[in-house]
Amino acid sequence: MTTTNIEALVRPNIRRLTPYSSARSEYKGRADIFLDANENPFENGLNRYPDPLQWAVKERISAIKHVPVSQIALGNGSDEVIDLLIRIFCEPGEDHIITLPPTYGMYQVSADIANVPVKKVPLLPGFQPDVDGILAAADQHSKILFLCSPNNPTANSLDAGAIQQLIGQFPGIVAIDEAYIDFADQPSFTEQLATASNLVVMQTFSKAWGLAGIRLGMIFASEEIIGYFNKVKPPYNVNELTQRAALEALQKETDYEEKLQTIIDQRGQLTSALDQLDFVQLIYPSDANFVLAKVDEPQKLYHYLTERGIIVRDRSKVLMCEGCLRFTVGTPDENEQLMAALKTFEN
Numbered sequence: 040m041t042t043t044n045i046e047a048l049v050r051p052n053i054r055r056l057t058p059y060s061s062a063r064s065e066y067k068g069r070a071d072i073f074l075d076a077n078e079n080p081f082e083n084g085l086n087r088y089p090d091p092l093q094w095a096v097k098e099r100i101s102a103i104k105h106v107p108v109s110q111i112a113l114g115n116g117s118d119e120v121i122d123l124l125i126r127i128f129c130e131p132g133e134d135h136i137i138t139l140p141p142t143y144g145m146y147q148v149s150a151d152i153a154n155v156p157v158k159k160v161p162l163l164p165g166f167q168p169d170v171d172g173i174l175a176a177a178d179q180h181s182k183i184l185f186l187c188s189p190n191n192p193t194a195n196s197l198d199a200g201a202i203q204q205l206i207g208q209f210p211g212i213v214a215i216d217e218a219y220i221d222f223a224d225q226p227s228f229t230e231q232l233a234t235a236s237n238l239v240v241m242q243t244f245s246k247a248w249g250l251a252g253i254r255l256g257m258i259f260a261s262e263e264i265i266g267y268f269n270k271v272k273p274p275y276n277v278n279e280l281t282q283r284a285a286l287e288a289l290q291k292e293t294d295y296e297e298k299l300q301t302i303i304d305q306r307g308q309l310t311s312a313l314d315q316l317d318f319v320q321l322i323y324p325s326d327a328n329f330v331l332a333k334v335d336e337p338q339k340l341y342h343y344l345t346e347r348g349i350i351v352r353d354r355s356k357v358l359m360c361e362g363c364l365r366f367t368v369g370t371p372d373e374n375e376q377l378m379a380a381l382k383t384f385e386n
């Protein structure tokens with residue numbers, strides 16, 4: 040059980056902030072005529088502002104994820120969630136975040152935009168957190184520790200015991216980015232929300248739900264943290280079309296499950312096929328929808344594939360990923376085309 044004093048971690052200006060009060064959130068009853076929000080009255084399906092707190096979407100997410108609605112908030116992609124967390128907790132010039140490279144790049148970018156320094160504690164060989172190193176680097180100004188599990192670009196899940204220890208001992212917020220959790224065998228850390236007041240779990244509709252285009256990210260945390268999130272988020276950060284598309288997808292769970300299973304099967308096939316190629320030195324185990332592989336001549340292979348209209352991600356210059364390309368799992372047909380191209384590569 041961790042009982043962090045969240046209020047003490049929040050920036051003083053955010054604690055004091057009087058949030059914007061939108062017309063849509065002020066009047067909560069039923070009515071026939073809405074003349075309160077300076078909207079255009081002529082119905083076209085989109086002339087009204089969307090629900091600022093997205094109740095319908097969150098109720099459906101709550102049922103699927105087994106997290107109470109009061110502990111869920113939504114953002115314009117996880118990228119907005121990351122940005123808002125930094126703005127809630129980190130005082131520029133005083134506080135910092137901690138990241139574990141190699142990892143997802145937006146923690147650093149959002150911190151840079153907010154003028155918040157980033158302390159980096161690289162993953163250990165095997166891409167697991169250096170728990171002692173993280174705790175040694177942490178002090179009262181370490182407001183957020185970003186843990187990405189499964190991690191991008193290394194594809195592995197972080198050790199659950201190590202995460203648990205960090206939740207227990209890190210002095211600030213432990214934000215676990217579970218963008219790829221649906222593809223993993225490990226359970227989500229949302230299961231621990233009831234016992235860890237400093238825990239924030241982020242998920243997204245961009246990966247397993249197949250909706251990167253609608254920009255919808257989820258944050259699961261204590262009611263107190265969700266309260267601060269809703270206080271600072273732009274009032275209508277999740278637009279009407281996004282809310283509708285998410286509701287539609289959430290009603291088609293079998294479609295989600297079938298596609299998820301196909302991607303997981305294809306990941307296995309892609310891994311075995313890569314394993315047959317003599318210029319592939321190492322394939323890292325994947326709990327995500329991509330495979331990281333170390334190859335003989337990454338840049339040459341990258342350009343060879345590009346010339347054939349196949350774009351993969353060159354990660355060969357990233358710390359600890361030297362020589363690596365990252366292959367997103369495509370459709371069965373796309374993966375076959377990738378494999379056919381790889382078979383004719385001569386290095």
Ligand SMILES: Cc1ncc(COP(=O)(O)O)c(C=O)c1O
Binds near residue numbers: 190218245
């Ligand atoms: C670890 C991780 N988190 C978050 C995101 C972005 O999520 P969203 O599309 O919801 O902003 C990505 C995208 O690649 C990612 O790899």
